[in-house]
Amino acid sequence: MTKVTNVVIAGLGGQGVLKASDILADAAFRAGFDVKKSELHGMSQRGGSVSSDVRFGTRVLSPMVPPGEADVLLVLEATQIEINRPTLRDGGILIGPDVLAEGALKNKKSLNVALLGAASTVLDIPEDEWFAAMYANLAEKLHKINEQAFALGRAAALERSQAD
Template sequence: MQQVKNIVIAGLGGQGVIKASDILADAAFRAGFDVKKSELHGMSQRGGSVSSDVRYGTDVLSPMVPPGEADVLLVLEATQVEINRPTLRAGGLLIGPDVIEPGALRNRKSLNVALLGALSTALEIDLGHWEAALHANLAEKLHAINEQAFALGREGATRHLGQ
């Protein structure tokens, strides 16, 4: 793995961008990495743009992903792709909501977790760390539905991203 992995998660207020970044940061921390995270809420309470940067590796000095240096851009809302594309490095991976087949999720609020499932196929973080992070960051009553969403995202990544 390169020294620092840079990931930007973007979407609209209420989609769970911050929760997704919390789960990612937790999984990376459980895997033994140094982790830094930052958030930009904007007009999130009114459905405006929200983004969160997560950086992890052996030694991370800053929580902010520099423009053009994101290894992965994970976008929960298609309208946010072009707005956030400048953060993605050349050759970086874009994961969008099209990874999940329409109507496949039992609960549309689990899209953030489903896309984390897709992301998990591209990162060097053990599946057990992801599962522990999901359980630690979500209410117990949500575990089963989100485990299914995560698995659906992993399957979608295989079909759409060739992961």
């Protein structure tokens, strides 16, 4: 049996949930994993709930994370935490917007990348693959601000884990 890492990314339409899942899936693929991804758009165009499942490992058969089996639940909007909590396995890791200090981000649109930075501390993907995936999935004019957001999220998560 091969280990598959299950990640659910959730938030509201317009927050970059799908872009975050694209970056994660790309980074995992670049790191040599088999990757499957699934999206649930809901009412994304109206700010409704949006979620995306990303699964990666040696061999992945299904794109859907079974209920209660997410290793990581990354949530961009606090109101979506309880809605999506049932996807998280016992002992799984919840990463929410509270990982960052209020006002820490220069651009709120980079929250998705900042939380990927936080997730990078617990996912087995080399940092250079994260950056390659970001560059491939974001316009060049957004690279610098998102590099900063990723580093901020990563530092905040490492600081929090050392405090625990």
